[in-house]
Amino acid sequence: MSEGSKNILLKIQYDGTNFHGWQKQVDVRTVQGEVEHVLRFIAGYEVPINGTSRTDTGVHALGQCCSFTWDNPLPTDKLADIMNRRFGAGGLGRSGLPGDIKVISAHEVPEDFHARFSCHGKTYKYIIDRSGDIFERNHVYQFGLELDHEAMRKAAKLAVGTHDFASFQTSGGIPRETTVRTITDITIIQEGDRTIIKVTGDGFLYNMVRILVGTLLEIGTGKREASDMEAIIASTDRSKAGFTAPPEGLYLEEIYFDDGFKCGGSTCTK
Structure with missing residues (x-):
């Protein structure tokens, strides 16, 4: 960093419905592309950013x-x-931008801080909904079958570690x-018509959380036994696990950094 430069950490939320994921791509709208566009408008020059997680098309973020x-x-x-204001939060912003990104906080961080490499853990939340509310279809997985939550919790315990x-x-x-x-925790909560699955770990493979959710749903509907989770993991064979749950229900909820620094809720704290 040159003299006078600042290293900035942004915490942002976004509705992933109209994005082709996080990572910048040519000729398609992405979250990284939009954030860099706004920073370029403010700075007057290109400002490349480093994201903690490369969320997929349709996946949302709270943190x-x-x-x-x-x-x-x-x-x-x-x-x-x-x-x-530039993103369009509150109805403001450049013409045509739907206002589906919001910066929650901005902090100056040490010179050696890096949003990706300083991260040591993340929590993802997945929402399954039985209400059939059409206005929620882009923000939950609408799944109409009854679930055996206790069987799902037994299977989840076998995946922790x-x-x-x-x-x-x-x-x-x-x-x-x-x-x-390493998965440190999986929590399964029932709230009315909703089942919320939270998964915390040191890192995740491509579609790992969505496949884990799909497998738990197959266990919850009786297609598999809870004890099958051990054999599925031991097989290291993708064909042995369940289906890949759709992206609409997935949210990047919280990120944990070195030295106890974390981003979740309404701000980044230590």
Whole structure:
């Protein structure tokens, strides 16, 4: 970093319905592309950002993070408000932008901080809904069958820990040196017509959470036994696991960084 430069961490929320995922691509609308567009408008030059997680098409975020460096004199505590006006939050912004991104907070962070490489854990939330509300179809997985939540919880306990999760990886993602990951917690909550599954771990393979949810749903509907989870994991075979749940119900909820720094809820805290 040059003298006068600042390393900034943004916490952002977005509705992923109208995005082709996080990562910038040519000729399609992405979250990274929109954030960089607004930063370029403010700075007057290109400002590349580093995102913590590359969410897929249709996936939402409550606590996505990205970091970047710049030497702009704008006070950091004013940045979120200025960016949100450009994004269209509250009906403002450039013409045609639907206002589906919101910057929750902006913080200056140490020079060596990196939104991706300083991350040591994430929590994803998946929402399954039985109400059939058509206005929720882009924000939940509408699944009309009764679920055995106790069977799902028994299976979830078997997935907690450090395992080779190759069975829960879809081909097509970025090649990984290892498919071993640690899941520290899986919580399954019933709230009226909704079932909410929260998965926390040190990292996730391509579509890992969605395949895990699909497998738990097959267990919850009696297509599989809870005890099958052990064999599915041990097989390291994608064909042995359940279906890939759709993206609409998935939310990146919280991100954990080194030294106890985390982004979740309404801000980033230590």
